Each structure stands twice: as structure tokens, then as C-alpha cells.
Amino acid sequence: MKLRTKILLIALLPVFLLGIGIFILAADHTANGIYDQAYASMEAAALAVRDIFEAGNDGPYQTDENGDLWKGTGLNISKF
Numbered sequence: 001m002k003l004r005t006k007i008l009l010i011a012l013l014p015v016f017l018l019g020i021g022i023f024i025l026a027a028d029h030t031a032n033g034i035y036d037q038a039y040a041s042m043e044a045a046a047l048a049v050r051d052i053f054e055a056g057n058d059g060p061y062q063t064d065e066n067g068d069l070w071k072g073t074g075l076n077i078s079k080f
Contacts, residue, residue, distance in 0.1 A: 053077065
């Protein structure tokens with residue numbers, strides 16, 4: 001093997017390995033950020049729906065003989 005090839009290999013191999021490592025870390029960090037944002041959005045939507053059900057309908061949640069879920073006596077949640 002020529003000296004020039006050895007020098008290039010010694011110089012470029014660490015840079016190449018470092019680049020691969022940084023890419024893997026960045027991809028993992030990005031994926032975690034996306035999952036966290038999606039979870040936060042779903043939680044906000046669930047809380048908003050719960051607040052809508054609570055706002056206009058008094059009474060407990062209950063099921064009837066057909067298996068429908070009701071909030072109080074006037075809101076059939078199963079029909080949404």
C-alpha cells in the first residue's frame with residue numbers, strides 16, 4: 001500500500017466514523033422529539049374533549065343496557 005493511501009486512510013477514517021456517529025445521534029434525537037410532540041398533541045386533544053363533555057353536561061359517566069356510554073342523562077358519547 002502506498003504512503004499516500006495510508007495517510008488518507010488515517011486521516012479520513014476517523015472523520016467518516018465520527019460522521020456516522022453524529023448522524024445516528026441526530027436521527028435518534030429527531031425521532032424522540034417527534035414522538036414527544038405527537039404525545040403532547042394527543043394529550044391536549046384528549047383533555048379538550050374531556051372538558052367539552054364536562055362543560056355542558058352534569059352527572060356521572062354511565063353505561064346503559066345497550067352498552068352506550070352516557071355523560072349525565074343528556075349526552076350519549078357513543079353516538080359521536
